[in-house]
Amino acid sequence: MTVIVTTSPGFGKHGSVPGIIAEKGWTLIRCTDPDLHDGGVSRHIREADYLVVGLTPVTTDTLVGASRLKAVLKHGVGTDNIDIPACNARGLPVCNTPAANADAVAELALGLMFSLARFIPQGHGSVISGGWNRRVGSQLGNKVLGIVGLGNIGKRLAVMARGLGMRVVATDPFADMDFAREHAITVVDLPALLGQSDYVSLHVFGGPDTAALINAVTLAQMKPGARLINLARGEVVDLDAVAAALESGQLGGVALDAFVSEPPDVSHPVFSHPNAVFTPHSGADTQEAAENVGLMVLQDIATLEQGHLPDRCLNATALHAGDS
The missing domain is CATH 3.40.50.720 (NAD(P)-binding Rossmann-like Domain)
Structure with a gap:
């Protein structure tokens, strides 16, 4: 048996x-x-x-x-x-x-981008609490999406984003350059990607090479007001640095699907920020x-x-x- x-x-x-x-x-x-x-x-x-x-x-x-x-x-x-x-x-x-599960994760990344752009969770919370707080958001068309990790998931997301009229840049030491050329994706290094992206979506493996890849230094390199999406591993992002960047306005919003400890300790200040969205590691669900x-x-x-x-x-x- x-x-x-x-x-x-x-x-x-x-x-x-x-x-x-x-x-x-x-x-x-x-x-x-x-x-x-x-x-x-x-x-x-x-x-x-x-x-x-x-x-x-x-x-x-x-x-x-x-x-x-x-x-x-x-x-x-x-x-x-x-x-x-x-x-x-x-x-x-x-x-x-x-x-x-590449399609599933890429679709959630796109959904989180819409949530950040149009304040969907905040609007939902306002209505069910008896409020009517209409926040003016932004459209994704003509915005720049930076994809960190152009593997199977990153590729799927790139094609979806291009379909919405976004410009896509990516960083990956092993990037498929034929795919990048076919889909008009510009491959750059991480600082260049951070400096021009309106949205940055992380799709890298965990481990020592990517631990705290997004930290105080790299957050400072981001375009002011840009939004960050993490569907990779929790340790890829320094939560303390993210909370500080949200508070200062350097980071316009964050959507996190993965955490170092799961479920996470929600007493951390990032979980009370009004421009933060969270899902329970459900990218592939x-x-x-x-x-x-x-x-x-x-x-x-x-x-x-x-x-x-x-x-x-x-x-x-x-x-x-x-x-x-």
């Missing part, structure tokens, strides 16, 4: 995914207990054939006793919470699901994206069950090196 342990609240719940798991006779154990530091993984890791990862970190300690484990699979894209060297040491393939991601995970498990490495295996080279 194949046992799948998951720390993802959404894996195995959407579209055709539950039916496929049942049809194959696989057992799914969900470890998302908020009162346990690892959601309960340590209680079930010994019986797991596959670990499907949400936001709970996978460390060396997580893998202790995982005698049956055959692979670690991310229910999503970012693998910064998976200790891949630790998986290499145990000969465990690590897979993710690139592009499966659409029925379509959840099904797509789940199907890709199941496809990779099926491939592994047949004794093969999936094409989406991120550490195939290291695993092959260990076999030699």
